[in-house]
Amino acid sequence: MRVWISEEFPEDVEGLWSRLLxxxxxxxxxxxxxxxxxxxxxxxxxxxxxGALSLEDVLAADFAxxxxxxxxxxxxxxxxxVPEGVEPWPHDPGPPxxxxxxxxxxxxxxxxxxxxxxxxxxTLARLVDAGRFGLDRSRLVLVPVPRGSDAxxxxxxxxxxxxxxxxxxxxxxxxxxxxxxxxxFGGELHLSVARPPVEASHTQLLALEHMLSxxxxxxxxxxxxxxxxxxxxxxxxxxxFWWD
Numbered sequence: 001m002r003v004w005i006s007e008e009f010p011e012d013v014e015g016l017w018s019r020l021l022x023x024x025x026x027x028x029x030x031x032x033x034x035x036x037x038x039x040x041x042x043x044x045x046x047x048x049x050x051g052a053l054s055l056e057d058v059l060a061a062d063f064a065x066x067x068x069x070x071x072x073x074x075x076x077x078x079x080x081x082v083p084e085g086v087e088p089w090p091h092d093p094g095p096p097x098x099x100x101x102x103x104x105x106x107x108x109x110x111x112x113x114x115x116x117x118x119x120x121x122x123t124l125a126r127l128v129d130a131g132r133f134g135l136d137r138s139r140l141v142l143v144p145v146p147r148g149s150d151a152x153x154x155x156x157x158x159x160x161x162x163x164x165x166x167x168x169x170x171x172x173x174x175x176x177x178x179x180x181x182x183x184x185f186g187g188e189l190h191l192s193v194a195r196p197p198v199e200a201s202h203t204q205l206l207a208l209e210h211m212l213s214x215x216x217x218x219x220x221x222x223x224x225x226x227x228x229x230x231x232x233x234x235x236x237x238x239x240x241f242w243w244d
Contacts, residue, residue: 001154004029004142013140014125020142021117029142030151036137036186039156042163047153053168060100062165062212070094089223095208096227104205106176107195116178119194123238124182127190138183148181149174152189159187159243162214169213179239187243189215196235203233215241 010016013033020031042050073080074094082088114122143151149170157163170191173179178194197203207230210218218241219229233239 001144003144003155005034006140009138010140013128014121016140017124018117018121021120024117027142028144028146030145030148030181032141032143032148032151032181033138033183034141034155034185035139035183037158039158039184040163041156042153042167046164047150047167050149050153050164050167050171053164055165055168055172056100056103058165058168059103059209059212063097063100063208066212067094090225090228092219092223092225094226095211096204097208101205101208103172104176104197104202104209107178107197109178109195114194116174116180116192116194119178119237120180120182120192123192127182127238138185147171147174152181152184155184157184157187157189157243161187161243166213169209189241191239193237193239196233196237198235200231200234204230206230206233210239210241213241214243216244217242 017031020027020029024030071094074092077091079088079091141151141155143154145151145154147170149167152170153163153167157166166189170179170181173191173193177196179191180194182190182192184190197206204227207218207226210229210233211226219226224232
């Protein structure tokens with residue numbers, strides 16, 4: 001597979017981004033920002049397996065295993081030891097589920113809401129203004145695939161992330177929430193979201209999906225109680241994940 005990579009970070013990336021998204025159906029090219037070394041990609045056979053993966057079954061098994069390991073921490077409110085001068089970590093009661101509760105429901109498409117392309121351009125503009133992407137090391141990449149999740153699969157992440165599961169989650173979030181991949185920066189992944197959930201019962205389910213992605217910044221770094229992380233997803237149009 002051949003990809004197109006810019007020599008430097010493009011000027012007026014917001015305007016260019018909008019045009020590339022508008023032309024994506026015609027060109028068959030998915031744009032994303034990229035920095036850092038390449039990761040270990042999935043091959044075409046593995047990519048086909050992502051489409052056949054039973055996301056519910058995998059997450060149900062992963063949650064059961066994760067819960068077995070974490071339950072002693074969730075049920076013991078004793079603060080863990082921390083270095084001198086460091087505030088004790090807040091107690092995390094964990095997700096309010098004994099068993100896998102199922103995927104978070106999709107958010108409906110409404111005439112008044114932004115399209116995924118509009119949300120992607122808007123989120124990118126805010127993050128560029130905030131200097132969040134390390135523009136001096138980022139490049140624009142165009143990948144000949146139908147979805148951003150496929151682009152991540154074929155380019156890989158420079159991190160110990162479960163790429164098949166992650167790409168299956170990305171596909172599902174694309175469909176349920178109008179999520180779009182914005183950038184991959186080594187072990188970091190950034191998404192825009194057109195239709196984020198707003199009800200607490202929905203954000204709790206979504207937070208569990210985020211947690212089972214195995215990303216280290218979800219709940220663990222910095223230490224964040226699961227209820228707080230779930231509440232932070234209410235209406236959030238930018239999701240970020242990173243792995244060591």
